[in-house]
Amino acid sequence: MTITAFIGLILSSCISDAVSTSSSDRLAFSRDTVSFDTVFTDLGTPTARLLVFNNNKKNIEISSIRLRNESSFFSINVDGQSGKVFNDVEIRGNDSIYLFIECFIPPTASREPALVEDEIEFITNGNVQTVRLEAYGQNVTRLRAVRIERDTTFTPDLPIVVFDSLVVEKGARLSILPDTRLLFHDGAQMIVHGEIEAVGEPGKMIQMRGDRLDNVLPGVGYDIMAGQWGGIRISASSFDNRLEYVDMRSTVFGLQLDSCANIDTRKLTILNSWLHNSQGNVLSSAYSKVTAMGVCFSEAADAVVSLKGGEYDFTQCTFANNYLFSAISNPIISLYHLLPEEAAANSLPLMNANIENSIIYGLAKDLNVTDLSGTMVFLRNTSLKAAGEDDPNFINCLWDTDPLFLTDRAAYYFNYHVKPDSPVIGKGNSVYVPQAAIIDMDGFNRLSGGAPTLGAYARPEVLNEKDL
Numbered sequence: 258m259t260i261t262a263f264i265g266l267i268l269s270s271c272i273s274d275a276v277s278t279s280s281s282d283r284l285a286f287s288r289d290t291v292s293f294d295t296v297f298t299d300l301g302t303p304t305a306r307l308l309v310f311n312n313n314k315k316n317i318e319i320s321s322i323r324l325r326n327e328s329s330f331f332s333i334n335v336d337g338q339s340g341k342v343f344n345d346v347e348i349r350g351n352d353s354i355y356l357f358i359e360c361f362i363p364p365t366a367s368r369e370p371a372l373v374e375d376e377i378e379f380i381t382n383g384n385v386q387t388v389r390l391e392a393y394g395q396n397v398t399r400l401r402a403v404r405i406e407r408d409t410t411f412t413p414d415l416p417i418v419v420f421d422s423l424v425v426e427k428g429a430r431l432s433i434l435p436d437t438r439l440l441f442h443d444g445a446q447m448i449v450h451g452e453i454e455a456v457g458e459p460g461k462m463i464q465m466r467g468d469r470l471d472n473v474l475p476g477v478g479y480d481i482m483a484g485q486w487g488g489i490r491i492s493a494s495s496f497d498n499r500l501e502y503v504d505m506r507s508t509v510f511g512l513q514l515d516s517c518a519n520i521d522t523r524k525l526t527i528l529n530s531w532l533h534n535s536q537g538n539v540l541s542s543a544y545s546k547v548t549a550m551g552v553c554f555s556e557a558a559d560a561v562v563s564l565k566g567g568e569y570d571f572t573q574c575t576f577a578n579n580y581l582f583s584a585i586s587n588p589i590i591s592l593y594h595l596l597p598e599e600a601a602a603n604s605l606p607l608m609n610a611n612i613e614n615s616i617i618y619g620l621a622k623d624l625n626v627t628d629l630s631g632t633m634v635f636l637r638n639t640s641l642k643a644a645g646e647d648d649p650n651f652i653n654c655l656w657d658t659d660p661l662f663l664t665d666r667a668a669y670y671f672n673y674h675v676k677p678d679s680p681v682i683g684k685g686n687s688v689y690v691p692q693a694a695i696i697d698m699d700g701f702n703r704l705s706g707g708a709p710t711l712g713a714y715a716r717p718e719v720l721n722e723k724d725l
Contacts, residue, residue: 276347277315280382284317284348285310291358293392294471294478297418298364302392303471307356309379311348319346321380322356324390329375331360331390362394368415370395395470397440405429405451413437413461418468419486425451427494435461435502440468446487449495457502459529459700465489465505477669483536483558483582484509493517496524502698503530511535511557516543518605520568527552529698531713533671536582538563544594544605549574550694553673553713556580560591560625569610573685573694573703575673575712578619579666588622595632609633614685616640616660616712638686640711655684660712675710675717682717685709 287308296302311317323342324331334357335343348354356377365371370393379386395416402421407429411417413436420442425431433439433455441447457463467485472478479485488508491498493515505512512532514524524545532539534556544566554561555577562576578589595608610633617623623643626634629650640655647654661679663672675681687704695703697715710717 275315276318277313278382280384282311282313282315282317282382283384284319284379284381284386285312286386286388288388290389290391293360295370295393295395296360296362296470297397297468298362298394300361302360305358307358307377307388308353309348309356310353311350314350316350317348317381319348319379319381320344321378322346323378324375325378325387326375330362330373330392330394331358331375333358333377358390360390360392362392364396365394367396405431408432410434411437411439416440418442419445419447421445423447425449425453425495427451430454432456433463435463438464438466440464440466441486442468443485444487447489449489449491449498451495452497453489453491453495454499455501455503456499459502459696459698462502462504462530462698465503467507474669480507481534481581481669481671483507483534483556483580488513488535488537491515491525496522498525499527500525500530501528503527503532505530505532506534508535508537508539510537511539511541513538514540514542514545514547516545516565516605518544520544520546520606520609522546523548526550528693529696529713531555531698534580535559542567542569550691551697551713553577553698555619555673556671558583558585560587560621561589561619563587563591564593564608564610566594566606566608568606569608571610571612572614572689572691573697573709573711573713574612574615575714576615576617576619577662577664577673578621579664579671580620581666581669585621588625589617589619590623591625592634595626595629595634597631607633611635611637612639613637613689614639614709614711616681618642618658618660618662637689638684638711640681640684653686655680655711673712674714675712677717679710679717681711683708683710685711 291305293302375390376387397416397418400419404424406426410432416438418440427450429451431453435457455463469479485507488510490513525547527549529551531553537559539554539557539561541563546568549571551573553575576589623641637652640658644657660681661676701716703709703715
């Protein structure tokens with residue numbers, strides 16, 4: 258190497274390592290606002306990341322990085338150090354550094370989420386630049402390993418976060434009022450030995466879901482993720498349970514009804530509800546008596562609904578499966594212990610089931626049993642994905658029919674209202690609509706336009722993607 262080239266290399270190195278003092282050299286940021294999703298008070302937020310870029314050839318020294326509010330609920334981490342004020346932070350030319358941001362919001366007296374705000378201020382060569390910080394803190398009621406031993410009512414005053422388990426003991430009833438939100442922590446579940454009576458209203462559905470309120474993807478909440486909490490198990494000793502206007506989602510095993518081998522007493526009535534997104538079944542039941550009216554069952558890695566023996570009436574229901582996270586292992590509805598020859602195996606009751614004015618459609622097969630001859634299982638005025646024809650067990654059915662759901666799986670959008678040109682509109686039989694199910698989940702009358710639309714929703718023609 259010549260002396261001239263060597264001197265040039267030294268000068269080049271000095272220039273690249275030099276610190277800029279020019280006010281025209283400014284920082285750039287990966288975003289101008291760091292927003293946290295709603296978090297529970299008294300618990301920290303997930304950690305957010307902010308990239309700070311030096312897009313200039315020379316190094317930049319940030320003389321000050323600080324939170325403007327001295328009593329801020331936010332904290333920042335720069336180069337592995339946590340705090341609220343940092344000085345003389347250098348970024349090499351055409352390089353960047355990470356800032357990590359968290360927020361801890363103390364409890365307040367508010368029922369509604371409260372906004373907290375601050376700004377991170379950067380001072381470089383006399384330039385003042387800021388990045389906005391914002392988070393909403395939600396006060397909650399926390400329950401840890403609670404056993405309900407006497408009649409108890411949950412109200413909508415504050416969201417209720419369940420840690421570990423919530424057990425309703427035999428002889429006790431848990432009543433849940435409209436608009437109540439039950440949020441279950443990872444691994445938590447509800448076990449009912451007594452009774453549960455969760456009765457919401459149109460526009461005030463009872464929420465049962467995981468406690469993650471942040472997004473798994475930009476604009477996509479953790480609601481789409483199954484396995485956020487265990488689910489609800491109704492034990493063999495429990496009868497006369499009722500769920501109305503309940504949105505239950507993101508479970509491991511869904512709503513599980515233990516075998517009671519008793520169909521003289523109704524185990525569960527479920528009305529105008531949406532059970533969805535389970536790593537197992539959304540609903541599983543063995544040798545029980547169950548009535549479901551106006552219910553949407555959707556998204557499961559296993560069968561959406563799995564029934565064994567017992568007595569079942571499903572009217573104006575939607576059974577759909579567009580599960581995201583694994584291959585689906587069974588048909589949408591799986592039926593067991595329904596053939597006469599199975600009665601010889603034990604004394605448990607064979608299945609007696611009616612599915613009427615309903616829709617079965619999704620990525621999996623409709624049913625695990627395609628020939629129902631000789632069984633007491635009947636599908637009437639029901640739309641199926643499979644091709645076939647009516648017989649004594651399939652009566653006035655729509656075969657090989659796409660109901661045209663609004664659901665868009667690729668866009669993580671799950672909505673089982675149907676489009677205005679759906680072939681299932683007006684294809685129901687009003688004879689099968691019980692008084693309790695005339696009003697649907699949205700508060701609309703199924704019979705106001707004549708023959709009812711199949712499935713859980715009465716008025717698909719006025720509900721479209723823009724409106725919802």
